[in-house]
Amino acid sequence: MKEPRRASSPRPPGSPAKTIVVRGKGYHANASMMAVALFMAAGLGGMWWVFDQRGQNAPPKTAKKPAAKVVADASPTPGADQTLAADTTAAPDKSAPAVAAADVPKVAPTPAPAEEPAAPPTEAALFATRLAGEPIMPLVGIDATRTDEVARAKSLLADTARHGVWNDYNQFLQRSLSEAVGKIDTSKLRDHFDPLWKEEVFYQVFLRWQVLKRFSTSDITGPTYGHELFSWLMTNDTAMEEVLLTVKPKDNTAKVVEIMADAWGANREQAEKYFNLALACGVVFDTGEIKAQVVDEEYGNAVVAPIPRYTWYVDKNEKGKLATSINKLSARDLVWVVCAPVPETELEWAVDKMQLSRKSWGNAYGMIEYLMERAVKGLNPYEEYTFAEILKEGGICGDQTYFCVNTARALGIPAIGLSGETDLGGHAWAAVKTKDDEWDTHIGRIGGAANGAGGNPQVGGQVSEQEIWLWNDKAQQSRLQTVNVFRYLWLGDLMENLYQPESSEAAVRLANHVGKAFSETWTRLYDVLVTKTKEAKEPGAPEILEAWDDFVDRMRREFRENPRMAQLAAKAESEYLFPYAKEGDARNMLLRERRRIEREAGEQKDLVTDSLKREADLIQKNNAPGAAKEISNLYDKSLRQYGGSITGFKRMAEDYFSFCKDDPETARKAARDIELAFMRVVETGSKDWFRANTETSIYKMICSYYRTAGDETKAVKLEKRYERLLRDAERGAL
Incomplete structure (x- = not known):
């Protein structure tokens, strides 16, 4: 120097x-x-x-x-x-008038004040x-394991934690990683890169970089035990992998770290053992406390906070009171445990009173006697809505699901409440992880449930029943295979940050190749293709269309038996293939898709409605003469052909009428077509309360269509019919 x-x-x-x-x-x-x-x-x-x-x-x-x-x-x-x-120093103002020296009064010079030196x-x-000038760390080969290099790496991590400069440290790690991967032949990425996973120093630094990309310095330095937590985390590969597999972009990372650090400080002796539990609490409670269902007359709804929930499970697990070893569950599974919207007093009740095994927990659903008065009349027999009250008074499917799911969670068993529309109307049932490698979604389920879904306690929104089926895939249940797939996605992130788009794409394609059962790899590949299409001079060039066609075809084949997970393929088709295809070719592709769904999709025939809507949009977009008539013919035929599913029939009817509602004559025809199709493929005249209620909901929908079309007489006539149907069904139910 x-x-x-x-x-x-x-x-x-x-x-x-x-x-x-x-x-x-x-x-x-x-x-x-x-x-x-x-x-x-x-x-x-x-x-x-x-x-x-x-x-x-x-x-x-x-x-x-x-x-x-x-x-x-x-x-x-x-x-x-x-x-x-x-x-x-200011420059002289040349525009100012000159001043004679004699005119300037003599003033004694004022000494300049002494300037205080700035703090060091x-x-x-x-x-x-x-760190900015620190030589990079060797990450592979014999140099990476030299005693002096190991000591230097340990010292740098300790100093980073002490000074709290995690962002600077991560930039240093990126420089070292850039050197390590700089000579990789991306055309043979798997053959050339797989040996690096076996390089312990490289892999640990690779994981550190990934984790620190998700958390900022302020996230880590804010909590009291943040530095201590991350000092340990940065030396534990398994824990870092769990963070990367669990934390999502929508999570509030600052709050996640705060909760994890509080849990670390609350139980430092066993903090490492229960890290996954703390992580699950972090991603579930990062948006605030959970409002419990239990109601107290004086204090209102109870609330659930993260640290009491964490310490409760630690205490019960240490005493052997749970149905699982909660310290051995993944954080992703524990998300579906700690989210129970009940206070700890309810969890205590479940631990004391429920004597079921994990494998047979589905029996908890049937422990609640079905209360018909609650279904028909809306009776509420509860004062506080506790487990004890529900067990004593009985309830409907929603109460049965609530009891089954949350008592399971109290015993450390992951569980999800699902709901959706069936051929007998709205229904609720349970998904419980009854084995270490198996979710059972058939607890309380009845036929015709086309699209069940449950709330996601981590990032909001819904998780579909079909996605839970995907979790049962052997590859997804194997941690080894899961990590093997995701580390290529993480590698894609690294290459993107190193401004190597070709290497990033190669890594994503490799992740998709080894992880076809993971929807995340298809989403990432979709994003890669979107970027390439936007950057292409001709989005309709043969090589671009060929890439999209291959994506659509492979994704549909992969999820042939679970087509709801292939809806991204339909989106790709509509946005990046159909605009460059002839209308006739596009419509033939949609027809083949409907036939495939009808043949292979089981109860998911409501997906036919998406295909029909896309075809109707295509017809309307081209604005050809006779488009309205073509759309009418399409839906009239499809309602009779595919209308056996209640969910599918309702959605088809809604879509059909939305295309026609602005023209009274066309709207009246659409209402009539829907009514005739309903009478042919749906209506049974059954006096069963649930079926009658379901058919009544469709009657009401058709009445609203007739009123919109200006045919009040027809609407009134149909109202009298379904009111009589409901009265007969209600008498039979009670």
Whole structure:
């Protein structure tokens, strides 16, 4: 490193003080103080700084000299001073009139006030600068395991935790990773990269970089035990993998770390053992406390907080009170345990009173006697809605599901409440992970449930029953195979950050190749193709269309028996293939899709409605003469052909009428077509309460269509019919 230059000649009296810049900090000092300041700067950490004669950092020879420069602390530490290093001497105003020397009054010169030296750089700032110039770490081969390199890596991590400069540390890790992967042949990515997974130093640094990309320095430095938690996390590959598999982009990462750190501090002796539990609490409670279903007359709804929930499960697991070893469950499974919307008093009741095994927990659904009065009349027999009350009073399917799912969660068994429309109307049932590798979604289920779904306690929205079926895939139940798939997706993230798009795409394609059963790999491949299409000069070029056609075909074949998971293929087809295809070809493709769904999709025939809607949109978009008639014929025929599914019939009817409602004549025909199809394929005239209620809901829908079309007489006539049907069914039910 260069020696500091000698100080220039003393500045003339009255000239401005020079600015001395030490690693991005500005120090204003008089000429008489410069030597002292230089001595202090050189003594901090045994480091040297190079100054030009203006007191600025000496730039590289190739750098352009800026007109003015803001010198700021490179450390992210809040509150660090920033100093503007610029010449404050004003240029003379040539436009001002000259003033004779005799006119200027003589005033005794005022001595310039002595400037206080700025505070020296913080230790954190100095260490951040050191990281920026630190030689990269060797990550592969014999050099990576040398004693001095191992000691250096350990020291750098410890200093990072002490100073809290995690973002700077991650930039240092990225430089080291860039060097390690720089010579990879992406055409043979799997053959060339697989050996690196076996390089322990490389893989750990690779995981550290991935984890720190998801959390900011402020996320980690905020909580009391944040540094301690991350110091341990950065040395535990399994824990880092669990974080990467669990934390989603929608999660509030600052709150996730806060909860995990609080859990770490609440039970430091067993914090490592229950890390997955703390992580699950973090991603579930990151949006706040959960409002419990249980109601107290005086205090209202109870609330569920993360740390009491965490400590409750730790205590019960240590005492052997649970049906699972909760410390051995993944954080992704524990998400479906800690989210129970009940206070700990209810969990205690379940632990004390429920004597079922994990394998037979589905029997809890049938423990609740069905209460017909609640279904027909809306009777509410509960005061607080506790497990004990539900067991005593009975309930309907929603109460049965609530009891089964949340008592399972109390015993440490992952469970999800599902609901959807069936051929007998709305229904609720349960999905319970009755084995380590199997979710059972048939607890309380009845036929005709086309599209069941449950609330997602981590990121909101819904998780479909079909997605839960996918979790039962052997590859998804194997942690080894799951990690093997996702680390290629993580590799794609790294290559993207290193500005290597071809290598990033190769990694994503490899992830899809080894992980076809994972919907995440298809989503990432879809994003890759979208980017390439946008960047292409001709989005309709043969090679682009061929890539999309291959994506659609392979995804549909992969999810042939579970077509709801292939809906991304339909989106790709509509947005990137149909605009460049002839209308006839596109409509033939949609017809083949409907036949395939009818043949292979089981209860998911409601998916036919999506295909019909896409075809009707295509007809309307082309705006050809007779388009309205074509759409009418399409739906009239389809309602009779595919209308056996209640969910499918309702959606088809809604879509059909929405195309016709603006024209009274066409709207009246659509209402009539829907009524006739209903009478042919749906209506049974059954006096069973549930079927009668379902058919009545369709009657009401048809009445609204007739009113929109201006046919009040027909609407009134149908109303009398379904009211009579309901009365007969109600008498039979009670």
